[in-house]
Amino acid sequence: MSEIRRRDPRREWIARNRLHPEHASVLAEQGGAASEWLGPNGVIRKNPRAIGFIGPNGIKRIDRSGAQQGGHAAGAARQAAQDSRRQVEIPEPAFLVAVVPELSGGRLSGHDKDLLGLARRLADADPARPGAVLAVVFGEHKEDAFGEAGIDRLLHLPGDGYAGFAPEARLAALTAVERELAPRHWLLPDSPLGGADLGRRLALRLSERPATGVWHIEHDDQAPLGWRCTARGAAESLDIQRPLPRVALALAECAEPVDETRHAAEPVSLVETLPSAFSRIEDLGQVAVDPAGVALAEAEFIVSAGNGVKDWESFHHAAKVLGATEGASRVAVDDGFMARDRQVGATGTWVTARVYLAVGISGAIQHLQGIQTCDKVVAINLDPGCDMIKRADLAVIGDSAEILAALVAMVEQQRGGQRDAA
Amino acid sequence: MRPEQQGIEVAVLVSVGRHPITGRARRADQDARGLEMALGLEHQLPGSRVSLLHAGPRSEEGEAALRGYLGMGLDTLTLLEQAEGSDAIPALAEHLAAAPPQLVITGARAERGEGSGLLPYALAERLGWPLVNGLAAVEKVENGVATLLQALPRGQRRRLKVRLPAIVSVDAAAPAARQSAFGPARRAELAATAVSAEPDRELAEWQLAPARKRPKRLKIVKAASARDRFKAAAAKAEGGSGQVLEGVSAEQGAEAILKLLNEEGVLR
Incomplete structure (x- = not known):
């Protein structure tokens, strides 16, 4: 009687099913994930996943000599290999491309990075006379990789006045930037939280007719700024081709984000002090919603x-x-x-x-x-x-x-x- | 005694929409939501008056679409008649300045033409009124100050106080519009007045084409070695720079998590 091997298919199934609630206890009963055991037909079964170690290049190695060794020293070398961006300095820019990132959650979003990629395309079009990308950042932020995203000049305007919904204060600051630095292009993300509102206000304050929903730009010598853009119109059902105006609101994935160069992100400041604008809109803060x-x-x-x-x-x-x-x-x-x-x-x-x-x-x-x-x-x-x-x-x-x-x-x-x- | 609430004048700017699939004229979704909000306000503040305003050419198809708004329970719609392809903003600004309402409600963007969503901003700039976008609800109106609920992404809401007169724009977060009744829509009046209009020359110069599908972004792998390229192609969760706390007490672990949640500002 005792020579007959009794199998419990259900427990075997549980041992194979990593997601089963009783998986751990069944596996422990069988003595953990064994690397070698006698199968039901008397054949030795081996589990190659239960043995071996991860080698220095991240490849699994099985050392059959018995002496197991593995290294983690390759980590630092891999880090150094990734860090191969070219440093770019633009001391005397021919013009400025101003970008106002939305900074949702205090960091550059994917949309912001695409927008900065677009700004770099505009700035680097003529290698002999490169422009600089100026980012205008309101309030507190947690971002520390502005340079990697392609920003040459960083204008940080701290202060509680810009927190929450403060379009009038932000607009006053941007018009001050326009007066002082006179950028050639203004780029904003066409996103509900950030640029969609501010960009339209800014364009009308500057008496420009902005392009909204821009998703593609290309060179055009006939256009006043040397570029023409393709924008979405009429509830996403129309593509509008037009010369690129000074103020453009771009959609996500409008360009590739910067990934080969590192820029200076040199802090700049405004000379004139910003007047505290009288606001007719008062922000009473966010309302608790049922999660x-x-x-x-x-x-x-x-x-x-x-x-x-x-x-x-x-x-x-x-x-x-x-x-x-x-x-x-x-x-x-x-x-x-x-x-x-x-x-x-x-x-x-x-x-x-x-x-x-x-x-x-x-x-x-x-x-x-x-x-x-x-x-x-x-x-x-x-x-x-x-x-x-x-x-x-x-x-x-x-x-x-x-x-x-x-x-x-x-x-x-x-x-x-x-x-x-x- | 309860202070008597005074009604306010509300003007709703409506446009001719476009059905996203058939392309037929219809009442525009966002504008209809704006009108629904105005009708709710009329109910909330007895004595309020809601007026409908549209600027554009008069055509059979457009008229049927505009009557869709009238079927929501209004008697009359003011139509500022213009030639096709002319700029609606000067005519609307002039009309609003002549008899200023306290609140102007518009949709966020049109479903035809340029659809840039600039109209409320242009009107606010011309009239010098404050503007609030993405409205979800009007909570109350008292002494010329309105308390509004603004919709934010991710289902969040923000409370704002705005001095009237003001322009507000609504998008998909506003309450859904009621059904339009056919009979009242037929009986209601379209009061048309011809206004002078200048053609929108810039728009006429642009090239308009049906929207092309946007190219999907490819995942570009810039790797030096074949092994890196293979790893990127067979992307599985990779050991990132994540911090792993092992062998700590529950309190220490919870403290680390709490610190991260506070840094991200998700705890309210």
């Missing part, structure tokens, strides 16, 4: 749960306290813990959050595709080797329930402190 009502695709802050979450009550509570929209991985949805419309990933929603907090998500490739455009990814996970940790900007290895509980306590304490101070 559950925000569509997942456009939510700014998402807390997403996966297979690693066991205590769902505390997860929902944490999302509520953090004021985040809830998301989920496919496993959590399949297991019935979250609704189908909350699924993030290739088969669910492609999200664009600025901060994505992944709780107990190992990071299947379909899920990572869905969070491609997120700015900051924070991962809480038990497994330090999973793909989500590799993608994350900040990863904390530990029990998700405990960490979330500590986070909730800290946020509540912080809020309480603020309320007391106020």
Whole structure:
């Protein structure tokens, strides 16, 4: 009797299924991910994925001599190889191309970088007489790679007067820039948060008829500024070809972002002091909206749960306290813990959050595709080797329930402190 | 006693829209949302008056589209009749300056012609009135000051106070327009007045063509070695410059996360 090998197909299936809730316990029962074992028919089976190490060039190596060694010294060399941008200085620019980036969240967005690429095309058209790209930045920012994005001159206007919705103060500053520096081109992103509003105001203040929705420019000697542009009109149903005016509002992907050169981003300042404009519009600040009502695709802050979450009550509570929209991985949805419309990933929603907090998500490739455009990814996970940790900007290895509980306590304490101070 | 709320004059600027698939004339979506907001305001502030204003040529197709607005519950629409291809801004500015309403509501951009969304800005610049874009709701109007809710991307809202008279533009965040009733639309009046108009010469010089599909951006890999190119082509999650906290207590981990959330400013 005892010689008959008993197989449990279900447990074997669980051991193969990395996403199964009982995967870890079954694997541990079998003695971990073994590299060699006796198969059901008496044949030795080998798992080549369980052995070996990652070599210095990032390739997996299996050392059959028995002495395993691996190096991580190649990291620094790879860093140096990536850093091959050409430094460009433009001390005496023939003209200026002014760009007003939207700086959503205090950093240059992808749209801003495309716009700066467009500005570089305008500035570098004639190599004998290069122009300089001037960026006008309002308020506080967190960006430290202005030079890499292609900015030669940086005009930073700090101050609370530009915070929130302050089109009149911003317009006054831009007209001062126009009077003093007289740029040849003005470029703004045609995006709802930044340039779409300010650019139209600026153009009319400068008595220009701007081109809006510009997505392509090309040389044209007949045009007054030497360029002609193609712009979208009539609710995206029309392409308008016209000479490029002084003020242009460009769409995303209007040009390739700068990636071969590094520029000076030299600080400049205005000579005249800006008058504090009397404003007829008063900003009373943002209104609290119900995060559950925000569509997942456009939510700014998402807390997403996966297979690693066991205590769902505390997860929902944490999302509520953090004021985040809830998301989920496919496993959590399949297991019935979250609704189908909350699924993030290739088969669910492609999200664009600025901060994505992944709780107990190992990071299947379909899920990572869905969070491609997120700015900051924070991962809480038990497994330090999973793909989500590799993608994350900040990863904390530990029990998700405990960490979330500590986070909730800290946020509540912080809020309480603020309320007391106020 | 409750202070009596006074009604205000609201002018809604409407245009002839274009159905995105069939290309037929219709009531423009954003303008209809603007009118819906004005009608809501009439309900909110008893005694308010809503007037409709359109500048453009008179044609059979356009008239049917304009009657779509009248079918939402208005008796009359003022039509400033102009020749095809003329600039609507001077005529509208003149009309608004002659009998200034307290609030002008427009759509963010037209569905025909240039569709640049410049009209509200041009009117605000000419009349010298403040302008608020992307309106989601009018909360209240008191003593010549309106409290508005502005829609931001990502479903956020911002509260603003604006001194009247003002121009506001609405986009897709405003409440959806009610259905247009055919009978009242037929019975309502289109009050047309001919106005002098100068042709828009600049627009006539431009080349207009049906929108071409924009080229999709290719992922260009600039790598020195074949191995780097292969890695970029078979892109999987790569070990970035991310910080990994291992073997820390839950409090330390939570503290690091809280610091990042505060830096990004997503906690409110």
